[in-house]
Amino acid sequence: METATAFDRFRDGYEERDWDDGADGTVRIALVGLGWFARDEALPAIADCDYADVTATISGSAEKARTVADEAGADTALTYERFHDGEGSDAYDAVYVATPNARHLEYVETAAELGKDVICEKPMEATVERAEAMVDACEAAGVTLMVAYRMQADPVMRRVRELVADGFVGDVAQAGGTFAFPMFANEDADPDQWRLDPDLAGGGSLYDIGVYPLNTLRFVLDADPTSVQGSLTSPDERFDGPVIDEHAAFLLEFDGGVQALCRSSYGSHGESSLRIDGNEGAITVENAFSPRGERTVVLERDGRRSRHEGLGSNELTEQFDYFAYCRLTGRTPTADGEHGLVDMQALDGIQTAAAGGRRVDLD
Amino acid sequence: METATAFDRFRDGYEERDWDDGADGTVRIALVGLGWFARDEALPAIADCDYADVTATISGSAEKARTVADEAGADTALTYERFHDGEGSDAYDAVYVATPNARHLEYVETAAELGKDVICEKPMEATVERAEAMVDACEAAGVTLMVAYRMQADPVMRRVRELVADGFVGDVAQAGGTFAFPMFANEDADPDQWRLDPDLAGGGSLYDIGVYPLNTLRFVLDADPTSVQGSLTSPDERFDGPVIDEHAAFLLEFDGGVQALCRSSYGSHGESSLRIDGNEGAITVENAFSPRGERTVVLERDGRRSRHEGLGSNELTEQFDYFAYCRLTGRTPTADGEHGLVDMQALDGIQTAAAGGRRVDLD
Numbered sequence: 001m002e003t004a005t006a007f008d009r010f011r012d013g014y015e016e017r018d019w020d021d022g023a024d025g026t027v028r029i030a031l032v033g034l035g036w037f038a039r040d041e042a043l044p045a046i047a048d049c050d051y052a053d054v055t056a057t058i059s060g061s062a063e064k065a066r067t068v069a070d071e072a073g074a075d076t077a078l079t080y081e082r083f084h085d086g087e088g089s090d091a092y093d094a095v096y097v098a099t100p101n102a103r104h105l106e107y108v109e110t111a112a113e114l115g116k117d118v119i120c121e122k123p124m125e126a127t128v129e130r131a132e133a134m135v136d137a138c139e140a141a142g143v144t145l146m147v148a149y150r151m152q153a154d155p156v157m158r159r160v161r162e163l164v165a166d167g168f169v170g171d172v173a174q175a176g177g178t179f180a181f182p183m184f185a186n187e188d189a190d191p192d193q194w195r196l197d198p199d200l201a202g203g204g205s206l207y208d209i210g211v212y213p214l215n216t217l218r219f220v221l222d223a224d225p226t227s228v229q230g231s232l233t234s235p236d237e238r239f240d241g242p243v244i245d246e247h248a249a250f251l252l253e254f255d256g257g258v259q260a261l262c263r264s265s266y267g268s269h270g271e272s273s274l275r276i277d278g279n280e281g282a283i284t285v286e287n288a289f290s291p292r293g294e295r296t297v298v299l300e301r302d303g304r305r306s307r308h309e310g311l312g313s314n315e316l317t318e319q320f321d322y323f324a325y326c327r328l329t330g331r332t333p334t335a336d337g338e339h340g341l342v343d344m345q346a347l348d349g350i351q352t353a354a355a356g357g358r359r360v361d362l363d
Numbered sequence: 364m365e366t367a368t369a370f371d372r373f374r375d376g377y378e379e380r381d382w383d384d385g386a387d388g389t390v391r392i393a394l395v396g397l398g399w400f401a402r403d404e405a406l407p408a409i410a411d412c413d414y415a416d417v418t419a420t421i422s423g424s425a426e427k428a429r430t431v432a433d434e435a436g437a438d439t440a441l442t443y444e445r446f447h448d449g450e451g452s453d454a455y456d457a458v459y460v461a462t463p464n465a466r467h468l469e470y471v472e473t474a475a476e477l478g479k480d481v482i483c484e485k486p487m488e489a490t491v492e493r494a495e496a497m498v499d500a501c502e503a504a505g506v507t508l509m510v511a512y513r514m515q516a517d518p519v520m521r522r523v524r525e526l527v528a529d530g531f532v533g534d535v536a537q538a539g540g541t542f543a544f545p546m547f548a549n550e551d552a553d554p555d556q557w558r559l560d561p562d563l564a565g566g567g568s569l570y571d572i573g574v575y576p577l578n579t580l581r582f583v584l585d586a587d588p589t590s591v592q593g594s595l596t597s598p599d600e601r602f603d604g605p606v607i608d609e610h611a612a613f614l615l616e617f618d619g620g621v622q623a624l625c626r627s628s629y630g631s632h633g634e635s636s637l638r639i640d641g642n643e644g645a646i647t648v649e650n651a652f653s654p655r656g657e658r659t660v661v662l663e664r665d666g667r668r669s670r671h672e673g674l675g676s677n678e679l680t681e682q683f684d685y686f687a688y689c690r691l692t693g694r695t696p697t698a699d700g701e702h703g704l705v706d707m708q709a710l711d712g713i714q715t716a717a718a719g720g721r722r723v724d725l726d
């Protein structure tokens with residue numbers, strides 16, 4: 001590809017939705033699980049959507065459901081129990097599941113039984129088996145299941161993927177990604193949160209944030225890992241290692257031979273980055289995985305280097321609009337259940353590899 | 364430590380030699396092996412030394428030895444044969460061995476027999492066994508053996524090590540390093556060079572340049588790896604994989620629990636970097652391993668970030684002066700033979716791990 005053209009792409013029009021050729025209507029979404037991410041990130045993001053609207057809120061607490069429904073301007077507020085009983089299900093077309101990982105399946109199953117399409121937070125579930133059951137439930141009911149990999153809707157990552165496909169870096173050889181932050185540097189961090197409970201989370205930093213470099217590399221490289229190796233450690237006793245890893249480092253081999261080095265951490269200095277190296281160039285994304293953009297992209301090729309700062313938009317708005325657009329136009333979202341299962345197998349494989357000291361080959 | 368002080372350290376006086384409290388005299392060095400690195404990098408670096416001087420040159424070709432001796436202003440030029448016979452050995456006090464990896468041992472053995480101290484290029488040899496024989500030969504003869512890890516003499520890396528020891532990043536959790544360049548992007552690159560011959564090199568990019576992040580992390584963290592995992596690939600047929608890896612990716616676990624992700628490549632985009640992450644801060648070195656400095660150091664801590672460009676000096680001059688200083692003052696160099704053996708075991712372990720798909724524990 002023309003190097004100059006590629007360099008220009010991060011200045012001009014990269015935010016245009018390459019997937020959106022218009023749709024009629026609005027998808028009414030029920031939020032299931034009202035933790036900080038659903039409330040502080042997803043809710044305002046959906047408020048800005050063209051094709052999606054929050055019309056119901058569902059929580060363990062009737063009071064919390066009501067409070068958030070009022071914030072969202074939604075008429076329907078339900079407890080989990082009433083949701084499972086199918087009450088008020090005329091008020092929404094689809095559900096967004098943002099409960100603790102090990103409680104995704106039960107809400108997806110109910111949604112499927114009610115004939116509602118589903119967008120489910122990552123990682124899909126706490127175990128491969130439960131994630132498979134989720135896929136089966138949605139298939140049996142004929143509803144759509146999309147996994148909420150927000151980076152796949154991020155305009156910066158979509159443009160990076162396009163550059164890689166167009167050969168900007170030549171043949172991709174090596175890649176890597178990091179998502180790390182020191183959880184307890186925030187004094188409000190709760191040591192009893194579900195993310196630190198092996199039964200509810202399924203894994204530690206690896207499952208919660210290591211899945212970002214894993215899945216985003218799959219997306220950007222348009223390839224799946226064929227094997228994994230890894231190391232999981234938890235020097236800080238607040239992390240219930242080895243299941244709840246404080247630090248994860250893992251090495252992926254991808255279909256086509258690309259090697260990728262990734263890490264996640266709840267205990268090391270804040271860092272969020274992605275890098276793709278080929279025989280002709282490199283692409284680096286800084287601040288790669290934080291919500292609401294502000295990414296920096298560095299392009300290198302032919303002895304030239306260009307740095308593009310302050311890129312991106314609210315990729316959650318993009319994600320929910322993409323999900324709704326797919327429903328309105330009868331399309332299957334790219335990040336469907338089968339796609340999500342590959343990550344679950346890789347995450348589980350990294351745990352097995354780290355524990356046993358052996359490379360795990362993926363199917 | 365005081366954050367402000369640490370930030371200042373990369374502006375003020377970091378180039379001062381922390382090891383040099385003065386020495387009398389000059390060590391006369393014989394260059395053994397006159398490839399481009401010895402000739403274009405080592406020779407001019409030694410010309411700038413306070414304590415070292417090149418007084419002899421030794422090559423397979425008498426003509427080449429003579430030409431380089433003239434360039435260096437050295438009186439003595441020898442063939443390998445005459446060197447092995449001990450001819451002209453009054454003209455030098457120590458030897459610098461820069462032959463192909465698998466030919467280090469024979470010249471070190473002769474130097475030891477002649478009672479000469481040795482500085483030997485990295486990696487020490489092509490196999491662990493031959494590196495062990497080298498250590499044994501020097502010990503038996505009572506001569507000093509130093510491995511030429513030039514980054515350990517680099518004033519930037521020495522200051523980074525000091526910052527880490529002083530707790531600038533807090534408890535180190537994760538680290539990483541990369542040394543990569545596309546060998547055949549240089550049209551003059553010789554596909555028949557010894558670096559691509561399994562018998563002469565012992566390994567590919569891993570042995571030649573992967574040893575930089577490996578050894579420099581050991582130096583900066585003041586810790587040794589306890590286990591290795593890895594992946595070695597050679598999609599380009601000019602690399603005689605798996606021994607001569609084009610691309611290497613490896614995961615180290617260090618004494619004390621630090622995880623490190625490293626890569627080397629002869630086929631991906633140019634990159635040379637080191638990163639140390641702790642629970643309180645991070646240090647990044649860009650252009651970390653190129654000869655003659657021009658490094659950038661980025662310090663992050665307490666929400667502050669400072670970037671220091673254009674740092675460093677000729678670390679080869681520093682290295683040869685340090686070697687000579689140790690000889691003149693009766694000190695043992697830090698990077699001695701036993702130190703070098705740890706890298707040889709790690710490199711060999713990475714090859715074994717990559718081939719067998721299992722983690723290799725190091726002694």
